[in-house]
Amino acid sequence: MKKLFKLILILSLFSLNSSQIFAAEKVDYLKTDWSFKGLFGKFDRATLQRGYQVYTEVCASCHSMKYLSYRNLSEEGGPEFSEAAAKAIAASFEVKDGPNADGEMFTRPGKLSDKFVMPYDNVKAAQAANGGAYPPDMSVLVKARGGGVDYIYSLLQGYEDPPSGVTLDDGVYYNKYMYGNKIRMAAPLSDGIVEYGDGTNASVEQMSKDVTTFLMWAAEPHLEARHQMGFKAIVYLIILTILVYFSMKKIWSRVESEV
Amino acid sequence: MSDKKPKRREFLFTATTAVGAVGAAAVVWPMVDQMNPDASVKALASTEVDVSSVKPGNTITVLWRGKPVFIRRRTKEEIEEARSVKMEELIHPEKDEDRAKNPEWLVMVGVCTHLGCVPLNDKGDYNGWFCPCHGSHYDTSGRIRKGPAPWNMEVPKYEFVNANTIKIG
Amino acid sequence: MSDHDYKPKSKVGQWFNDRLPLLTLANHLTDYPTPKNLNYWWTFGGILTFCLITQIITGLTLAMHYIAHADMAFESVEHIMRDVNYGWLIRYIHANGASMFFLAVYIHIFRSLFYGSYKSPREIIWILGIVIYLLMMAAAFMGYVLPWGQMSFWGATVITNLFSAIPLVGEGIVTWLWGGYSVDNPTLTRFFTLHYLIPFLILGLVVLHIWALHVPGNNNPVGIDIKKPSKDTVPFHPYIVIKDGFALLMFMIVFAFFVFYTPNILGHADNYIEANPMVTPAHIVPEWYLLPFYAILRSVPDKLLGVVAMLSAILILAALPWLDTSKIRSAVFRPLYKQFYWILVADVLILGYVGAMPAEGLYLLIARVATAYYFLHFLVILPVLGFKERTLPVPLSITEPILGGSPNLAAARHRESKIK
Numbered sequence: 109m110k111k112l113f114k115l116i117l118i119l120s121l122f123s124l125n126s127s128q129i130f131a132a133e134k135v136d137y138l139k140t141d142w143s144f145k146g147l148f149g150k151f152d153r154a155t156l157q158r159g160y161q162v163y164t165e166v167c168a169s170c171h172s173m174k175y176l177s178y179r180n181l182s183e184e185g186g187p188e189f190s191e192a193a194a195k196a197i198a199a200s201f202e203v204k205d206g207p208n209a210d211g212e213m214f215t216r217p218g219k220l221s222d223k224f225v226m227p228y229d230n231v232k233a234a235q236a237a238n239g240g241a242y243p244p245d246m247s248v249l250v251k252a253r254g255g256g257v258d259y260i261y262s263l264l265q266g267y268e269d270p271p272s273g274v275t276l277d278d279g280v281y282y283n284k285y286m287y288g289n290k291i292r293m294a295a296p297l298s299d300g301i302v303e304y305g306d307g308t309n310a311s312v313e314q315m316s317k318d319v320t321t322f323l324m325w326a327a328e329p330h331l332e333a334r335h336q337m338g339f340k341a342i343v344y345l346i347i348l349t350i351l352v353y354f355s356m357k358k359i360w361s362r363v364e365s366e367v
Numbered sequence: 368m369s370d371k372k373p374k375r376r377e378f379l380f381t382a383t384t385a386v387g388a389v390g391a392a393a394v395v396w397p398m399v400d401q402m403n404p405d406a407s408v409k410a411l412a413s414t415e416v417d418v419s420s421v422k423p424g425n426t427i428t429v430l431w432r433g434k435p436v437f438i439r440r441r442t443k444e445e446i447e448e449a450r451s452v453k454m455e456e457l458i459h460p461e462k463d464e465d466r467a468k469n470p471e472w473l474v475m476v477g478v479c480t481h482l483g484c485v486p487l488n489d490k491g492d493y494n495g496w497f498c499p500c501h502g503s504h505y506d507t508s509g510r511i512r513k514g515p516a517p518w519n520m521e522v523p524k525y526e527f528v529n530a531n532t533i534k535i536g
Numbered sequence: 537m538s539d540h541d542y543k544p545k546s547k548v549g550q551w552f553n554d555r556l557p558l559l560t561l562a563n564h565l566t567d568y569p570t571p572k573n574l575n576y577w578w579t580f581g582g583i584l585t586f587c588l589i590t591q592i593i594t595g596l597t598l599a600m601h602y603i604a605h606a607d608m609a610f611e612s613v614e615h616i617m618r619d620v621n622y623g624w625l626i627r628y629i630h631a632n633g634a635s636m637f638f639l640a641v642y643i644h645i646f647r648s649l650f651y652g653s654y655k656s657p658r659e660i661i662w663i664l665g666i667v668i669y670l671l672m673m674a675a676a677f678m679g680y681v682l683p684w685g686q687m688s689f690w691g692a693t694v695i696t697n698l699f700s701a702i703p704l705v706g707e708g709i710v711t712w713l714w715g716g717y718s719v720d721n722p723t724l725t726r727f728f729t730l731h732y733l734i735p736f737l738i739l740g741l742v743v744l745h746i747w748a749l750h751v752p753g754n755n756n757p758v759g760i761d762i763k764k765p766s767k768d769t770v771p772f773h774p775y776i777v778i779k780d781g782f783a784l785l786m787f788m789i790v791f792a793f794f795v796f797y798t799p800n801i802l803g804h805a806d807n808y809i810e811a812n813p814m815v816t817p818a819h820i821v822p823e824w825y826l827l828p829f830y831a832i833l834r835s836v837p838d839k840l841l842g843v844v845a846m847l848s849a850i851l852i853l854a855a856l857p858w859l860d861t862s863k864i865r866s867a868v869f870r871p872l873y874k875q876f877y878w879i880l881v882a883d884v885l886i887l888g889y890v891g892a893m894p895a896e897g898l899y900l901l902i903a904r905v906a907t908a909y910y911f912l913h914f915l916v917i918l919p920v921l922g923f924k925e926r927t928l929p930v931p932l933s934i935t936e937p938i939l940g941g942s943p944n945l946a947a948a949r950h951r952e953s954k955i956k
Binding site: 177179183208209220221344345347348351352354355358 | 387
């Protein structure tokens with residue numbers, strides 16, 4: 109009994125950190141079923157591919173993803189575009205390279221090894237083009253926000269007219285899921301803003317889910333490998349624990365019987 | 368001491384030890400593999416080189432995967448010299464026709480196969496390259512002729528994208 | 537067999553052992569007589585050794601890829617997470633390993649508090665342990681700075697600014713720590729150097745800690761001195777080795793769950809935003825294992841006194857062997873102390889909780905009461921208790937029948953085995 113009490117105390121100590129994050133921003137986020145949650149969670153390839161499309165066609169005009177490379181798009185555990193498709197995607201971007209033999213910078217079509225091309229040369233340029241607000245890099249955005257995927261998913265659908273009494277400056281929008289409710293980004297998604305190649309209806313909800321899944325993969329590209337290895341590791345540990353338990357009982361039986 | 372079923376006990380201990388050892392070995396691998404080339408290094412793509420300004424008898428050196436690559440535009444005499452050598456005379460017999468598909472251009476990794484130094488151009492007893500570290504002599508096809516190096520200089524995978532551009536890798 | 541009697545069997549072994557008595561040492565470690573009634577709270581010493589070695593190995597491998605430069609640190613961590621073979625695994629083990637290390641060390645410390653393991657003749661073991669704990673905190677803090685995220689940067693700023701509370705020289709010390717006028721690249725590179733160094737200092741201290749332990753031998757749940765070797769002891773190998781191994785595996789299952797399924801839950805989201813000296817995150821919170829001390833710091837309204845209170849909270853532990861005046865070690869035979877012990881546990885947990893909350897209103901009040909009680913426990917309750925408390929009769933040995941029939945785990949087990 110006392111041991112149980114202690115265990116509960118310890119566990120409650122452990123959960124402090126997470127509970128405290130949620131306590132600080134007590135918002136009920138929109139829920140959806142994420143395929144990548146749970147012991148065997150995996151990404152859905154079609155969702156990731158659609159999510160990539162939303163990212164490039166909508167988000168990428170302002171948000172960089174500087175830690176991703178085009179090769180990632182064809183790597184295992186990701187959207188898994190064919191290598192040819194990933195090459196074609198890379199080649200559709202102009203990459204700055206150089207200096208060449210004459211000391212000049214030049215542009216060339218992208219290659220698989222190139223990092224995602226950034227919309228702005230630097231943070232200052234990004235701020236200048238966005239009224240002083242810096243559109244954050246999206247490579248690890250999901251992990252950099254307390255609510256994670258639920259927060260991003262909700263934010264994308266959280267635009268509404270401000271309640272009476274709330275005045276908004278020019279270039280500021282009302283979003284019920286944003287911290288402080290004021291956001292410098294206009295609602296990025298509207299029904300049909302992209303045309304999905306696989307015929308999926310591009311509703312705001314669908315696109316939010318697709319692009320959020322894509323961002324989750326971008327932040328955790330090895331999530332699938334992690335889940336698979338984790339399951340194996342824990343099963344292995346349980347088996348070994350059982351074996352060691354019985355070995356321990358055998359060994360200790362020598363002394364216990366002596367007593 | 369109660370030692371009634373020694374056989375079963377032994378089996379239990381052996382099984383426990385064996386399962387434990389498998390796990391320990393499995394944990395070692397990631398710690399070793401992390402030192403292998405990572406995904407970004409492996410993806411490091413090809414290098415394209417503009418060779419339009421290289422005159423016959425000249426060599427340019429470009430960097431590919433962190434190593435120097437010699438690109439030599441050979442003269443007629445050099446080609447002839449390289450192609451007239453008998454196979455029996457070679458330490459590491461390779462036909463010049465196989466090393467330089469386009470006889471005018473010799474493309475090879477400029478690293479001595481002895482211990483990795485960069486050989487000097489237009490030096491040595493065979494009018495090709497000479498490695499100053501331990502005195503290996505290479506001919507006009509980059510083949511080892513004399514000295515401690517065991518193999519010819521390596522020809523990387525390359526192709527002519529057009530008449531003036533070579534893509535290495 | 538005593539260490540002096542030990543003779544290796546083979547000639548080569550004898551030749552070697554005469555010159556470097558490593559085999560004598562190995563023999564000592566395997567034969568080391570250990571009380572047979574040690575419970576699972578005693579397995580955390582072995583678990584902590586595992587934690588230290590895990591942190592050192594994963595740390596060494598991470599250091600092969602990490603770049604300690606303000607402009608590249610964050611990117612190099614992402615490089616580890618994305619491109620390096622198994623980099624994500626190694627980093628998540630290292631990051632969660634720090635939390636697991638502290639979880640284990642807190643259990644280890646509180647076990648010692650419950651069973652009076654810090655009392656004579658084990659004061660030196662205890663003080664070495666406190667020094668190890670302090671170094672662990674330093675290593676953990678500096679390690680948290682290395683990814684150069686927002687929490688890294690602002691945590692470093694806040695903690696180093698503690699030193700500015702020192703009168704006269706404080707500002708100078710802070711500038712010296714930073715190597716500049718703010719936390720910046722010179723700070724990062726020196727933190728990396730020290731973060732690399734400290735684990736090896738800890739390793740050395742752990743050797744001393746174990747050495748000091750092997751002089752008097754282990755304390756035990758009954759808290760009495762025992763003859764060794766005797767019927768009360770078992771050789772360390774295989775009895776304690778297999779038991780420690782079993783506990784370690786249970787611990788590793790929890791560890792693996794964190795690493796593979798919730799690797800970021802113990803971290804803070806803001807640390808995935810690259811350090812920005814222009815913007816402070818909304819809530820600056822240290823890692824969970826430092827929260828109680830953070831609460832003590834904030835509960836004192838004066839800057840200097842707050843820092844003094846926080847440091848005293850840790851250093852007071854070093855004086856514990858002399859503050860606790862009771863001759864009885866184990867709380868099993870100290871009914872009053874046992875109650876105060878659990879109040880202290882609750883107090884520290886409450887401090888941890890309010891440390892995570894904003895320092896205002898009710899939280900601040902609770903923090904102040906809990907801080908006051910923390911010091912009250914060590915400075916008043918413990919010394920007085922030693923004189924006032926009526927303790928229960930203590931058995932003479934672990935296996936012998938007990939005087940006065942006091943409740944005792946060993947006795948219960950003893951009776952049970954008789955029935956069988």
